Amino acid sequence: MVQKKTLHDINPKNKHVLIRVDFNVPIIDGEVGDDTRILSALPTIKYLLKEQAAIILCSHLGRPNGEPNPKYSLRLEGDHLVNLLKMPIAFAENCIGAEAVNATQSLKPGQILLLENTRFHAGETKNNPEMAKKLAALADIFVNDAFGSVHRAHASTVGVASLIPSVAGLSLEEEIKYLKNTLGNPDKPFVTILGGAKISDKIGVIQNLLKKADTIMIGGGMANTFFKSQGYPIGDSLVEDQALNTARDLVINAGSKLRLPIDLVIADKFEPNATSKTIPSGPIPNGWRILDIGPETVAQYMKVIQNAKTVVWNGPMGVFEFPAFSKGTVGIAQAVAESEALTIVGGGESVAAVKQSGLTEKISHISTGGGAFLKVLEGSTLPGVAALQDL
Numbered sequence: 001m002v003q004k005k006t007l008h009d010i011n012p013k014n015k016h017v018l019i020r021v022d023f024n025v026p027i028i029d030g031e032v033g034d035d036t037r038i039l040s041a042l043p044t045i046k047y048l049l050k051e052q053a054a055i056i057l058c059s060h061l062g063r064p065n066g067e068p069n070p071k072y073s074l075r076l077e078g079d080h081l082v083n084l085l086k087m088p089i090a091f092a093e094n095c096i097g098a099e100a101v102n103a104t105q106s107l108k109p110g111q112i113l114l115l116e117n118t119r120f121h122a123g124e125t126k127n128n129p130e131m132a133k134k135l136a137a138l139a140d141i142f143v144n145d146a147f148g149s150v151h152r153a154h155a156s157t158v159g160v161a162s163l164i165p166s167v168a169g170l171s172l173e174e175e176i177k178y179l180k181n182t183l184g185n186p187d188k189p190f191v192t193i194l195g196g197a198k199i200s201d202k203i204g205v206i207q208n209l210l211k212k213a214d215t216i217m218i219g220g221g222m223a224n225t226f227f228k229s230q231g232y233p234i235g236d237s238l239v240e241d242q243a244l245n246t247a248r249d250l251v252i253n254a255g256s257k258l259r260l261p262i263d264l265v266i267a268d269k270f271e272p273n274a275t276s277k278t279i280p281s282g283p284i285p286n287g288w289r290i291l292d293i294g295p296e297t298v299a300q301y302m303k304v305i306q307n308a309k310t311v312v313w314n315g316p317m318g319v320f321e322f323p324a325f326s327k328g329t330v331g332i333a334q335a336v337a338e339s340e341a342l343t344i345v346g347g348g349e350s351v352a353a354v355k356q357s358g359l360t361e362k363i364s365h366i367s368t369g370g371g372a373f374l375k376v377l378e379g380s381t382l383p384g385v386a387a388l389q390d391l
């Protein structure tokens with residue numbers, strides 16, 4: 001990957017600096033839930049405040065389908081940021097147009113303005129050049145600090161970056177450094193744990209990791225498709241029938257590198273209080289479904305993790321939202337946290353599992369990206385990073 005310019009390569013004093021942040025955080029009962037992504041933007045915001053820049057923040061939130069919708073307003077995030085920074089923050093109800101222009105014109109160095117959700121305009125996700133031009137016109141410099149959005153070529157990530165000097169923020173810089181260094185030259189043994197619902201999202205990831213990793217351990221719903229591809233009946237388990245041939249080929253190509261669960265927790269319903277039992281991997285009776293990996297699998301995966309020098313984890317091992325089926329995910333979170341290896345965890349659910357278990361401090365790097373994290377594991381280019389200026 002080509003080296004990109006960062007905050008250290010600009011002189012932001014008295015300049016209007018547009019920062020693309022990732023304030024796409026979960027909203028629970030009208031409040032900001034997990035604020036990790038907001039916190040990750042603070043170092044860049046504080047740095048630019050100290051450097052006396054006039055700071056303009058923009059972000060998307062949710063999927064408002066290109067129209068203003070109060071449900072997806074960034075006001076809540078703005079209030080949260082006021083509490084974190086303990087300073088007033090101006091808010092513009094439109095990220096482009098007269099309102100945004102007026103608000104940026106009256107913005108002084110050392111002040112912050114938050115623009116409303118970029119996805120209130122259809123041009124955002126279409127990377128519409130007019131929208132990009134209007135965003136770029138608000139600022140002298142563009143800083144992308146939204147790792148969670150760099151896999152998307154949108155107006156506020158790629159479009160704007162080609163129009164004014166554009167650099168990486170501190171959080172984006174750290175994500176890229178960690179992920180690039182690790183995947184480019186991992187200390188061996190390099191082991192990865194992949195889970196989550198779907199195999200189709202992760203085929204490219206598995207193919208790329210087969211070239212780099214020593215062991216790939218599979219859990220979660222995606223294991224079911226592997227089992228079915230090998231001819232086991234899987235009862236009422238989640239499966240992706242269209243991915244069966246790919247799953248079969250991956251198992252053949254991977255040989256002993258790819259590990260599947262050796263035991264499973266199955267349930268008679270997809271419910272938190274379902275009747276459950278633990279069985280060795282094999283045929284699943286009709287009416288039952290796989291909802292977690294079993295304790296033997298956790299023990300086996302744990303041993304591999306203990307001997308690793310580099311560990312990358314993405315995706316839960318089961319339906320961890322139901323406490324009865326969270327033991328596999330929590331067990332893996334503990335094993336990764338206890339490991340002496342360089343450990344990287346990415347993707348909303350696995351990061352949530354680490355947090356719920358109080359293990360955040362014990363992980364070398366927690367990535368704020370879900371889709372972007374998978375793109376890096378896949379070895380794909382990130383358009384939002386590619387669009388920044390080369391060093």
Ligand code: AMP
Nearest residue numbers: 196197198220221238290291315318319
């Ligand atoms: P993903 O977004 O692909 O990482 O998938 C995360 C979701 O996968 C979580 O909401 C889990 O509840 C779900 N999941 C994990 N294992 C299973 C399983 N065995 N059956 C159904 N859903 C699962």
